[in-house]
Amino acid sequence: MARFQHTVTLAPVPRRWLESCLGMLHDLAEGTEADGARLRLPDGRLLPDLVLDQGRHLRPGARYRATGAEDGRPETDPTVTVLAWDRRRETAFEIVTQDDDPAHRARLVCVLGIGSVARPREAWLAATLRTSGGKGPRYLGGTGRLHLDLGDWWPAASGRGRRPSRAPLSGSGTHALARATVTAVPRPAPDGRWRVTVKARLRGRSFARPLLPVVMAVVGRRAHLAFAEALDGAAGQWNAQVPGLVHKEGELLRAELARALLAP
Incomplete structure (x- = not known):
């Protein structure tokens, strides 16, 4: 088993702003005919x-x-299907992207959901990639899932309240040759931002299980460095974009959402 850990500092997202944004998205969609x-x-x-x-x-x-197409004829992908639409209980969508290339067919199915837009409790993302055609299609597919406990995230990020018994953000990914689990726990930084510690564990499966320790002995340092660099890069993009977004509220935010929908 391989273990990774890295901490990044992120600009915070106020809970009230997220709730307002989700409610506005619902209002905008329901006002669409x-x-x-x-x-x-x-x-x-x-x-x-x-x-x-x-x-x-x-x-x-x-x-x-x-x-x-300019004539409005639908393309083969992607498609979005409403699974649930109830702001008090659950809103969920299934997004399907498909590549019908005979040499390498691929189908990606993602389910995105949130429990109660009126008072967000949890959000989740599940993804399944299936491939066929070509050589070794079973080694190109896999499944993954992320779960965010919104009720625990903000208390942990502010340092107030009881320390959560489990990580507010957790996920897993399964491949024919490996299984990975990941957790993220926020803590308050002295300047009011979030310090988020991300931990990941990787286990080999099938014939790759005994090979993983050997591989990590050879490339372990580079793998840990790549893990840290990937998180630092994502944090940099977050910090470049999020502060500007959370300062937009009311009609300004609504206009920004509408403009994003109208962008070709």
């Missing part, structure tokens, strides 16, 4: 790259498809 297959924002503007392909708008089972 289906005009046949096309979708119109509350001000009447058409969304340029999305059509309602199946079902009733925002009802469970409604499927939306991205479009690339």
Whole structure:
């Protein structure tokens, strides 16, 4: 088994801002109307790259498809299907991206959900990649899952309240040759930011299990360095973009969301 650990410092996201943003997204979606297959924002503007392909708008089972052609004909991927739409209980979507290249077919299915938009408790992401065709397709696929306990994240990040019994953010990934688990725990930094410690464990599977210690003995230092550099890079992007976003509220944030939807 290989173990990795690294700590990054992140700009904080106020809980009230996240709740406001999620509620505004719900309001914006519910104010959008289906005009046949096309979708119109509350001000009447058409969304340029999305059509309602199946079902009733925002009802469970409604499927939306991205479009690339100017005539609005749907492309083969990706598609977004509503699994649940209830701001008090759960909102969830299934996003499917498919590559039908005969030499290497691939299908990626992601399920993204949040428990209660009105008072967010938890969020999750599950992904499954399946491949076929070509050589060794079983070694190209896998599954992964992330779970964020929103009720524990902010108390831990502020240093207030009881210390959570488990990491607020946890995840796992399974491949034919390996299984990885990851956790992230926030702590308050002296300047009010978040210091987030990320831990990961990697176990070999199948014939790779006895080989992992040998591989880590050879490339262990470089692997730990790459792990730290990847997290530092992600933290840098977060810190470059998040502070500007959290200062936008009300109509300014709503206009920014609408502008993002209208971008081709």
